[in-house]
Amino acid sequence: MDNLQKRNLTFLTIGLIFMLNGIEYAVILPTIWRYLEILEAPPYFLGLGLSAFSLSGLLTGPLFGLWSDRSQTTKSIVLFSNLFEIAGNFMYFIGYSKWLLLSSRLVAGVGAGAGSSIFGFLTRSTKPEERAGIFAAIMACRQAGLLVGPAFNLFLRLCDFKLGPFVVNKYTSPGIFMCLLWVLLQFAILALYRDVPPIGSEEGTAMLEMKREAGDEEEVLLIGSDEEPLPTYRAVNADQLEASTSSGMRPVRGASILGTCRELLREEVVVLLTAQFITLFNQTALETMVTPMTQRLFSFGELSNSLMYSLCGVEVILGFFFVRWLSRRVADRVVLAAGLVICCIACIWCLVFLCNPRGGYGWELSSFIIGVFLQLLGLPFVAVSQVSLFSKVTAEKTQGFSHGVRRSVGGLATILGPLWAGGLTNNLYIMLGMMLALLIMITVMTVLSYGRLTEPRAVHSAQSSDSGG
Numbered sequence: 001m002d003n004l005q006k007r008n009l010t011f012l013t014i015g016l017i018f019m020l021n022g023i024e025y026a027v028i029l030p031t032i033w034r035y036l037e038i039l040e041a042p043p044y045f046l047g048l049g050l051s052a053f054s055l056s057g058l059l060t061g062p063l064f065g066l067w068s069d070r071s072q073t074t075k076s077i078v079l080f081s082n083l084f085e086i087a088g089n090f091m092y093f094i095g096y097s098k099w100l101l102l103s104s105r106l107v108a109g110v111g112a113g114a115g116s117s118i119f120g121f122l123t124r125s126t127k128p129e130e131r132a133g134i135f136a137a138i139m140a141c142r143q144a145g146l147l148v149g150p151a152f153n154l155f156l157r158l159c160d161f162k163l164g165p166f167v168v169n170k171y172t173s174p175g176i177f178m179c180l181l182w183v184l185l186q187f188a189i190l191a192l193y194r195d196v197p198p199i200g201s202e203e204g205t206a207m208l209e210m211k212r213e214a215g216d217e218e219e220v221l222l223i224g225s226d227e228e229p230l231p232t233y234r235a236v237n238a239d240q241l242e243a244s245t246s247s248g249m250r251p252v253r254g255a256s257i258l259g260t261c262r263e264l265l266r267e268e269v270v271v272l273l274t275a276q277f278i279t280l281f282n283q284t285a286l287e288t289m290v291t292p293m294t295q296r297l298f299s300f301g302e303l304s305n306s307l308m309y310s311l312c313g314v315e316v317i318l319g320f321f322f323v324r325w326l327s328r329r330v331a332d333r334v335v336l337a338a339g340l341v342i343c344c345i346a347c348i349w350c351l352v353f354l355c356n357p358r359g360g361y362g363w364e365l366s367s368f369i370i371g372v373f374l375q376l377l378g379l380p381f382v383a384v385s386q387v388s389l390f391s392k393v394t395a396e397k398t399q400g401f402s403h404g405v406r407r408s409v410g411g412l413a414t415i416l417g418p419l420w421a422g423g424l425t426n427n428l429y430i431m432l433g434m435m436l437a438l439l440i441m442i443t444v445m446t447v448l449s450y451g452r453l454t455e456p457r458a459v460h461s462a463q464s465s466d467s468g469g
Contacts, residue, residue: 006194007125011134013192014118017078018138019145020181021112024085026149027156027174028092032101035171041098047422049102051415053109058411060113065404068117069397073195081114082189085182093175094166104175111182116407120400123391124198128455132327132335132388139383140320147313152177198396264405268393268452271445275336275386276406277413278438279379282343284417285435286375289428297357297364312376319380332385332392333446333453339381340443346374347436355428392455 029050036045064081068074088108095101119135126134156177157170168176263269294300294308327335353367387406394402424431446453 003196007196009192010125010194010196011122011138013189014122015138015141016185016188017118018142020178020185022142022145022147023149023152023181024089024108024145024178026146027152027178030150030153031171031174035095036098036101038171039095039098039101041101045098045102047418049105050418052102052105053112054411054414056106056109057112057115058408058415060110061116061407061411062401062404064113065116065120065400065402068120068400074114074117074121075189075193075195077117078114078193079186079189081111081117082182082186083111084108085111086179086186089175089179089182091175093168093172093179095172095175113404113407116404117400119387119391119403119407121195123399123403124396125196128392129328131391132332132384133324135387135391136320136324136327136380136384139380139387140317140324143313143317143320147310147317150310263395263398264402266393267449269390271442271449271453272386272390272393273406273409274445275340275382275442276390277409278442279343279382279386280410280413281417281420282347282375282435282438283379284414285421285431286372288418288421289431290372293354293368293428297368298361308372312372315373315376316379319377320384323380323384327384327388331454332389333450335381336385336389336453337443337446337450339378339383339385340439340446342374342378342381344436344439344443346371346378347432347439349374351429351432351436355432389453393453 032049033046036049064077068077071077085108088104088106088111091100091104091107095104122134122138123131153174156173159168159170159173161168163176166172166176264273290308291300291305294305298304300308323335349367350371354371357364357367390402390406391399420434421431
């Protein structure tokens with residue numbers, strides 16, 4: 001089996017991991033509230049249970065990322081992190097008390113922290129021009145999980161039997177079901193997942209051999225030594241590039257955490273982290289708002305809401321694949337700018353037509369559908385482009401840790417978004433006004449930093465020198 005086949009099978013396995021994340025969310029969310037009520041939990045435990053998963057992922061993401069940067073492997077990390085998913089879902093299945101249920105989501109969330117290692121691996125294993133497309137496909141896999149998850153609930157809700165001392169019903173069955181799926185995934189990872197060598201190292205080795213055959217020592221300095229390739233993803237200006245080239249660019253051996261933290265404070269990185277936070281904050285706030293709104297305005301029940309979420313899932317998946325196609329033809333920063341404009345238009349539409357709805361039922365429903373459609377339309381544009389750009393403006397050697405920080409920022413947004421929207425479902429002007437203000441802020445930041453939101457010039461210069469030699 002050659003490296004290309006190993007790479008494709010590994011990407012397929014990563015897609016399955018993200019799909020299971022989506023399925024888990026979709027099968028547990030509809031029943032957790034009633035499950036907590038049976039365990040005599042107070043109402044605020046619902047928020048704690050949903051936030052616990054994000055909190056543990058927020059805390060462990062950078063640690064898993066740092067581990068993958070140091071070891072340059074991800075398979076063992078993914079296998080280890082999935083043990084927490086298995087344990088957490090089994091604890092959810094047992095569910096003797098509200099505290100055990102809360103702890104189960106906290107433990108399962110540790111497994112989600114390995115996503116930072118996976119994104120670091122994807123960055124090292126893909127070329128910059130194909131990266132946005134790969135990221136879009138992986139994100140679409142999670143949306144596919146969210147879409148097919150409710151279908152599993154159709155038979156899980158029929159469960160009513162005992163498994164030894166444990167009761168299996170429609171509230172506990174999602175836990176044992178997800179536990180079994182994660183166990184099966186462990187075998188798939190063992191069989192299919194490979195720590196394939198980074199794309200950069202393969203190309204660098206090949207170029208080095210060509211230079212050695214030609215006997216051109218000066219150009220070899222631009223490639224790096226045969227032990228370690230030149231670190232690529234580093235933003236530098238023209239003066240720095242010229243000075244580095246003339247002095248012979250040397251590989252950096254082991255970037256320090258302090259240096260990485262300084263890198264994360266660069267202008268373009270701050271813009272992308274802010275985009276990550278605002279996108280997820282607004283998305284989770286809208287998810288919190290939609291169900292109470294449809295119930296109040298349109299008297300939607302469980303079936304109507306399920307149908308609505310299914311249609312939303314289809315739109316988002318199609319959006320990700322459209323962005324996958326578009327990213328091959330336009331720059332990531334153009335996709336990001338387009339997504340932010342769409343999100344701003346969607347938020348303005350909701351402020352005008354949904355905060356104080358007027359007209360008949362048909363007009364109100366049409367306004368709601370258009371608003372949701374526009375909100376979901378902009379999501380894939382921003383989500384894919386900011387992740388792709390982030391991987392290009394941060395150092396390759398610390399991709400795992402950097403993506404861990406990025407995902408922690410996103411985790412914080414998924415905690416704060418529902419908290420913000422939950423108390424303002426009856427005051428949409430304040431809720432949507434804040435969301436629009438955040439979108440305008442990140443749009444202005446993007447415009448001011450537009451010139452920096454691109455692949456660093458150091459990479460292009462090195463490539464042009466190699467091709468010219």
